[in-house]
Structure formats: structure tokens, C-alpha cells
Amino acid sequence: MATISRAAKFAERTARLRASTIREMLKVTQQPDIISFGGGLPAPELFPTAAIAQAARAVMDRYGAAALQYSVTEGIPEMRIWVAERLTRRFGRIFDAESVTIVNGSQQGLDLLGKVFLDPGDHVVMEDPSYLGAIQAFDAYQARYLTVDTDEEGLIPESLERVLDRADPFPKFLYLVPNFANPTGRTLSRARRESVVRICESFDLPIVEDDPYGELRFEGNDLPALITYPTSGAVIYSGTGSKIMAPGMRVAWLVIGDAEIREKIVLAKQGADLHSGTLAQYIFHEYASDGEKFDAHVRRIAQTYARRRDVMADALVEHMPEGVRSTRPSGGMFLWVTVPGVDTTELLVISAQSKVVFVPGVNFYPGRDVHDGMRLNFSNASEKNIGLGVERLGHAIRTYLR
Ligand SMILES: Cc1ncc(COP(=O)(O)O)c(C=O)c1O
Structure with missing residues (x-):
């Protein structure tokens, strides 16, 4: 009797389940010398x-x-x-x-x-x-x-x-x-x-x-x-x-x-x-x-992230090649960078070698049809590492374009 493959027994809906790039990336970022703008992790030092x-x-x-x-x-x-x-x-x-x-x-x-x-x-x-x-x-x-x-x-x-x-x-x-x-x-x-x-x-x-x-x-x-x-x-x-x-x-x-x-x-x-x-x-x-203690706690998180957003936005201005555009959000944990002419999934391979990672934008498009974006998280890394990470990212983009 022919054995039925185990996959054949799965429900049809499992065909649509794919490994999340973000979860996969969280594994890479366990390495201590990698600067991660990839995951959506809050700053752990602010947990009470x-x-x-x-x-x-x-x-x-x-x-x-x-x-x-x-x-x-x-x-x-x-x-x-x-x-x-x-x-x-x-x-x-x-x-x-x-x-x-x-x-x-x-x-x-x-x-x-x-x-x-x-x-x-x-x-x-x-x-x-x-x-x-x-x-x-x-x-x-x-x-x-x-x-x-x-x-x-x-x-x-x-x-x-x-x-x-x-x-x-x-x-x-x-x-x-x-x-x-x-x-x-x-x-x-x-x-x-x-x-x-x-x-x-x-x-x-x-x-x-x-x-x-x-x-x-x-x-x-x-x-x-x-x-x-x-x-x-x-x-x-x-x-x-x-x-x-x-x-x-x-x-x-x-x-x-x-x-x-x-x-x-x-x-x-x-x-x-x-x-x-x-x-x-x-x-x-x-x-x-x-309530007051909790509000003060939330304010402290927002103030810390605001400084990190500033450092990242300023570093992007300093280190990105001409033509790269980025958002400057008034809150939250992410900004979005558009690098015209660059497939950011390919860029990630180079940037990971340079010890900095992000999430390639294509993952966020339901049609998976736009390839030049990337999501950068600014809540998790220190201000020093944000500056250093953006500098590395700038080098990685220049290497890609060469
Ligand atoms: C827009 C959005 N919705 C939902 C979630 C999931 O958050 P939770 O930790 O509450 O499950 C996230 C987490 O990053 C998010 O960014």
C-alpha cells in the first residue's frame, strides 16, 4: 500500500502559512554583535x-x-x-x-x-x-x-x-x-x-x-x-x-x-x-x-523612543545615498525607508554580513509586489547602536549599488 505523505493530510489552509521573515530574523538577532532594526521589540530596559x-x-x-x-x-x-x-x-x-x-x-x-x-x-x-x-x-x-x-x-x-x-x-x-x-x-x-x-x-x-x-x-x-x-x-x-x-x-x-x-x-x-x-x-x-504611575511609565517610554527616532532620522540623513527617502513618524516604533532601484530582500543578505538587519518591505505588501522598501525599528537598539547601525546600512546600500 502506498504511504500517503504527511503533508497530504494537512488542511488546505496550511498551504498559505509561511515562516514569518520577522520571526526568522529574531533568531539571527540573538547573535550579540548584530544590530537589529528588524523585530518590533520594545526596549527591555524600560520594562518595570x-x-x-x-x-x-x-x-x-x-x-x-x-x-x-x-x-x-x-x-x-x-x-x-x-x-x-x-x-x-x-x-x-x-x-x-x-x-x-x-x-x-x-x-x-x-x-x-x-x-x-x-x-x-x-x-x-x-x-x-x-x-x-x-x-x-x-x-x-x-x-x-x-x-x-x-x-x-x-x-x-x-x-x-x-x-x-x-x-x-x-x-x-x-x-x-x-x-x-x-x-x-x-x-x-x-x-x-x-x-x-x-x-x-x-x-x-x-x-x-x-x-x-x-x-x-x-x-x-x-x-x-x-x-x-x-x-x-x-x-x-x-x-x-x-x-x-x-x-x-x-x-x-x-x-x-x-x-x-x-x-x-x-x-x-x-x-x-x-x-x-x-x-x-x-x-x-x-x-x-x-493611573499616575502608569502614565509616567508610558511617558518615559515615549520620551526614550522619541530620542531614538531622532537619532535614527538624523543618521539616515547623514549616511544614506542620495535618492533614499524615509518617514519621520511622530510616535510608535518604526520608520519606513524607500531605496529606489534596490531590492531590499537582496540588500538584507549584504547588510546582515555588515551586522545590521531590518525587515524587507515586500513582506508587508499583500501582493508582494513592491521591493524597494524597508522597515526599521528604532525602539530596541541603544542610541549609539542606532547611529552605528544606520552607518553600516548606508555602506551596505552603496556596496549593493556598486
Ligand atoms: C499593528 C500591530 N498589531 C498587532 C500587533 C500584535 O501585538 P500583541 O503583542 O498585542 O499581540 C503588533 C505587534 O507588533 C502590531 O504592530
């Missing part, structure tokens, strides 16, 4: 390790076994209330704890949205380029993508309208990162926020607003979140503790006003993991419940 140890102690004293027990799928009430209160304060609109579901990293939120909304072949509308992790999450549900053009002000509303007018089948939702986007660092302008909400309302297209970086603003004023605009359409907001606390805790939240969508998400999450870790939620809440 001592205060988290204290919070863990306090949680065990106060809650004991309850902090180690199974808990409800929606999340512990303390965390849901904390999220609702923080968003109410940030956005000046009342949020109800009922609308909050605690998820295991916002990445899980994206997976659950895929599970709930996407049948094989369904369309998702996305910015071009877009967050790679979202593409990975939706790929697993055999999604297809309709891409919308972007410029310095983020997604272009006219392009969105054109895409929706022609879409067949009509997409299930629009996914976007309005603040300091991953990968470009760009922010959707105020005027365009209103337009995006109105267009989606008129087409009855749900919006998934992914906002991991909104609190890491370096300058200027906060812009209204899409979820704060009055609309008859559905807006699903995704937030996370990963960039303002610590990603290893995997504490994040989906905020969904629509009870029907929320219920489906909760059922999908039950099937995935029953609930997010009880202990991590209690510890997160214990640390973050002192």
Missing part, C-alpha cells in the same frame, strides 16, 4: 521589572488561589473596567466594560476576527503596505486582499471608495492601523478619519481599528480614534499592553460595541483558549491601576 515583581506579590497576597484559577472568557472584571476607563479618559467618550474582551495579545484578537468573519476566498481591505501579522492571521482563513493606496497622511479615502465600488465579492471588513502604523510609521490625518468612517458607513463595511501604538506619541496632539465617531457602522477597536507594559504578559483587548459580534468573538475565544491567563491579567491590573 521590580514593580511587576511587587505587583505579583501583592496579587498573591490579595487574591491567592483565585489568581491561579480558570476565569471567564471575557477577561477578569478588573481588567475590563480598567480598559474601559482608560479609553474613556483618552478618547473623551464613555466606554462600557461590557464592550471589552481581554485577549491573549492583540494578535489573538486578529486571529479571532479572522475566525469569526472569514470564509475561504473572502476579501479583507487593507492599506498597502500593511501589518504583516494581520496578513498572517487572515491568511490562515484563506482570505484574499483588496489593497488601498496610502501616502504621508495614511490611507487615501478616494482609493478606498474606488476599491469598494468595484469589490467582488464585497469585503468582510477594513483593517487599518491609524496611528504610527506598522510598518510605515504614518498616521491617518484627522480629515481622513472622518472620511474613512463615512465611506465604511455608506458601504456598511465593518472597520477593524488596530491601535497598539497610539499612546506612544512623541509630539503633537492625539487624533480621535475611529471608534469615537458616531456611526451606524461597526467599529472594532484593538488595543494592547504589549508596547506600554510588556509583550510577554500577552494582555490585550478588543472593544466591540456590537453585541452580536462580541458574542461570536467570545465563543471563538472559548474554542481557542477558554480565557487569557488569569495571573497575567491580575498582575497587569495591579501595576496599572495606579
